[in-house]
Amino acid sequence: MKPPPSIHLLPDLLISQIAAGEVVERPASVLKELLENALDAGSSAIQIQIEEGGVKLIRISDDGCGIARDELALALTRHATSKIASLDDLEHVATLGFRGEALASVASVARLTLTSRQAGANHAWRLVGETGATPEPAALAAGTVVEMRDLYYNTPARRKFLKAEATEFAHCAETVKRIALAHPGVAISLAHNGRTSFQLAKGDAAARAGAILGDDFIAEARRIDTGAGPIRLVGHCSLPAHSRARNDAQYCYVNGRFVRDKLLAHALREAYQDMLHGSRHPAYCLFIEIDPAAVDVNVHPAKTEVRFRDSRAVHQFVFHAVQKALSTPAGRAPAEAIVPLSASTAPTAQAIPSPRPPSPAYSSPSGGGAGNRPRFMRQESLNVSEPAARAYYAFSQAAQEATSTPAPVAAPAPTATEHARTEAMPQASESPQAAQQSPAALPTEEAPLGYALAQLHGIYILAQNRQGLVLVDMHAAHERILYEKLKAALDQRQVPTQALLIPAVFSANAIEVASAEEHSEALHALGFDIAAMGPTQLAVRGTPALLQAADPTELARALLAELAEHGVSQLTTARRNELLATMACHGAVRARRQLAIPEMNALLRQMEATERADQCNHGRPTWTQLSLAELDRLFLRGR
Known part of the structure; x- marks a missing residue:
């Protein structure tokens, strides 16, 4: 039987090589440790030279405080550092390096040379790490030069794990960028195989x-x-x-x-x-x-x-x-961010159902399934409040006065149709004070997204502001507005339900029917009124008031699918927001929908009052700006 091994102390070189396995993973690791030492020395300029991805050479020259002659050899000793001296120092460490392992670890797996000169010294001193000899006089203006050559020359097995030269240099360059971003007051240059990769001058962040x-x-x-x-x-x-x-x-x-x-x-x-x-x-x-x-x-x-x-x-x-x-509202700089008006203070127009002629499509309460279900009462126009209409009329009036007749023209009063819109579109967000101003004063107010001019292919809104032309994706913008309103209403447990004049009945499978019955309370909390009409039919009797322009059947199917898969207990904030985003997408105004000018302006004003209105729920932009200068360049004006 073989005798048990005895316990013994490891040699210092092996200890350093073991530590190097944790500190020196690749050339970029060496570069990081050496750069941190240079920065801790108070350098204002650092030059980096690399060859063969850092495997053959890494040389870092700085203009820091330097190392004294008698401390050069100590700097290559494990756990020797000038940055901490006690546990209290460790708990309040403010330097990048503090363990005293970097130089010793690098010296154990590469050929390391230190050259340094402190301020006031007659000349510099150089120490070659592998020889262990005493420091020798050297020429150096100021600071320190650390030169590492032939990484892993004495541990060839570890060298096999390194990647191609281009890959290792890419890691080195990324390391320099990470450190340079945090120290804009230090000039840094990087060269690879004699070719300068980049030079970063001193500056601000x-x-x-x-x-x-x-x-x-x-x-x-x-x-x-x-x-x-x-x-x-x-x-x-x-x-x-x-x-x-x-x-x-x-x-x-x-x-x-x-x-x-x-x-x-x-x-x-x-x-x-x-x-x-x-x-x-x-x-x-x-x-x-x-x-x-x-x-x-x-x-x-x-x-x-x-x-x-x-x-x-x-x-x-x-x-x-x-x-x-x-979350800055659309078209505004962060400093101009406004708080969206609450339900209690936001000006709204009294919604009055628009008169509609009798139609056979609405006459029969009986109906079959999805194929021949009765159509539900839905308005085809969008909600516009009086302030939005007045702002637009005042703007157009001022434009006419500037180009033609100086006589004032009274702003036409909103028509009955414009006054009686449903909640399918958000209310405009002008304040009562703005609405009470004279028409001549309104156009001088800054409207970040400007005022609508027209629609393009029923998809985009073209608007004019002080800077030039604004293009708005109306579906994406309306989707974000509805989404934020739904989140706020659900957080306040105040999601109003709009009853349908005629319920929308559709064919449903057993899982959908069971989900509607099981999660009836959750459905009511989301503003839905869904009831079973039989073993294979469901009826949507009410939908969220914010989404009454959407197809209730599509909304109900999407909602029931989510509840069947995840249940109420798993409706975390993230899952809940995904569900509300789906609802908002179904409820937003669709492409090819023709909008009146006041309706477009109502959408623009609400975008300006909605957080995160620069992007839709899926991260796509909702609007973009073309300045007059950009338009002039397109048409070669001024050339």
Whole structure:
């Protein structure tokens, strides 16, 4: 029988190589550790040279404080650092590096050379890591040069796991970008195989983000700068309409350190919920500033994961800050964001059923199933309040006065048809004060989305504002308005039901009938009145008042399918919102629907008062702007 192995101490080199397995995963890992050391040294300019993807050479030159001659050898020793000295320092660490393992780990798997000169020293000193010799005099103006050559030269098995040169360099370049975004006051240059990849000059955070993520990112992103107690969030997040196919433009930092934290990722994903199209990913560059004592950065070898003491508070803060930035009503800058009017204060027009001639289609209460069911009473026009009509008439009057007759023309009163619209379309959001102003004063007020001119192919609304031409996808815009109204009504448990003049009866299978009976309370909460007419028939007697222009049968079928699959107990916020989005899509005005000019203006005004109205429920844009300058370029005006 073989004797049991004895316990013994591992040699220092092997200990360092074991530690290197956690710290030095690939050339990009080496680059990250060396860059963090350069930044902790207070550098204002850093030059990076890489060869063969970082496997052959990584050289980093900085102008930081430098290392004293007597400390060069100590810098290559494990757990030797100038950044912490006690447990209290560790709990309040504010530097990027603090463990004292990086240089020792790199020196154990590569050929490392340190050259450094402190301010006031007569000359620089160089130390070659593998020889263990004493430092030698060297030439260097200031700062430190760290040179790593032949990564994994002494552990060839690990070298086989590295990818192609282009792949490894791509990881290195991404590492530089992550660090450069957090330090815009440091000039950074990167060269690969003698060719400069990029040079980043000193600047502010917006300029650095534009240089790395593109100027289009800054142009189409919302600025965030908010705080609550000991936490602050600063940065930019892209609008949902400018999302990306991959999540390669998501940068999140905690106290200047790039992190991939599941809690923060979830908060940001929830903030973009029901605003992204398909499998698109948002782009953002966000910096969280928090008391170092409230976050633990010593939970991962690569320091890319953190742990917050009050994780729920951080999650909710980030979620609400980003959601608020994305919720600015359409056409307004974040600083101009307005709060949507509540049901109690919003001006509304009294809805009066429009007179309709008798029709055989509405005369017979008896009807069969889906094929010959009686048609339900539905208005074909949209809701317009008096303020919306007056605003439009005043605008058109002012335009006529500017081009022709100076005599004032009274705004025509709304017709009976315009006054008696149903709730199929949202009310306009002009205030009573605006409605009481003189017609001449109204056009001078800024309307972010302007005033309607016409419809294009029954799909788009063409409007004119001070900047130029506005194009609106009327279905997408109305869908968002209905969706936000449904969410607000359901949250307040005030989803009004509109009874149908004649119930819509349709054929249903056994599962649909059972679901209607089982979830009758949930259906009433959502504004539906659905009853069984027999073992194979259901009747829709009422639908949500906001959706009365929709086909009740389609709405009922979609709703019952969701309830049958998920049940009420699984209707979480996300699932509930998906259901409401489906309802809003069915209820929104359809393409090829002809709208009157006042109806178009009512839609524009409601868009301006609705949060997240820049995108529909699926993340598609609802409107776009063509400036006069862009139109002039199209027609070569001024050339």
